[in-house]
Amino acid sequence: MAVYNKCIPLTYNTSIFDINYQHLKEQGIKTLFFDLDNTIIGYDESEISPSHIRFFKALSKSFQIVIISNSGKKRVAPALAKTDLKYVWHAKKPLKFGFKKALKMVSGQKSETILIGDQLMTDVLGGNRYGISVILVRSVKRKSDRWITQFNRKLEKMVIRKIKAKLPALYDERLKAYVNDHAV
Numbered sequence: 001m002a003v004y005n006k007c008i009p010l011t012y013n014t015s016i017f018d019i020n021y022q023h024l025k026e027q028g029i030k031t032l033f034f035d036l037d038n039t040i041i042g043y044d045e046s047e048i049s050p051s052h053i054r055f056f057k058a059l060s061k062s063f064q065i066v067i068i069s070n071s072g073k074k075r076v077a078p079a080l081a082k083t084d085l086k087y088v089w090h091a092k093k094p095l096k097f098g099f100k101k102a103l104k105m106v107s108g109q110k111s112e113t114i115l116i117g118d119q120l121m122t123d124v125l126g127g128n129r130y131g132i133s134v135i136l137v138r139s140v141k142r143k144s145d146r147w148i149t150q151f152n153r154k155l156e157k158m159v160i161r162k163i164k165a166k167l168p169a170l171y172d173e174r175l176k177a178y179v180n181d182h183a184v
């Protein structure tokens, strides 16, 4: 199967705060995976804010949560130090390694898990390859992207062009707003 088929998210939301978690709960979702960089905080921020801490505390009452990041421990551990959140660093998304590790940590089921992230080539591709649905969110701060992310963004543009050409209805429904929100 072509790669672009695996780069289509379940939905697109403007931020992690705008997702209808109640609906996910009703659908039987029990575990939430979150990407860290540019999904929760920008690259130029070193730790999550008090409002994030409150948000995750409330969300933890309904879901098991694991943060899955491609960044190293030096970045991830201090960023989450003021929380009780479980995390996986150097997750190597879009490979399956980090997802497997995270699911094991909470004894979760793939079918009851959703990933929330901001990148097509790591989060959406990775989640779909592993067999879990992915909610795409707007990047917190795209300007602070690292070089590897900038490279992924170039690939992402090509993939989005392909999806738009091959699957226009899905593009309109799930990616058009994402593209428009990031248009400079």
Ligand SMILES: [Mg+2]
Pocket (backbone or CB within 6 Å): 035, 036, 037, 038, 039, 117, 118, 119
């Ligand atoms: Mg990210």
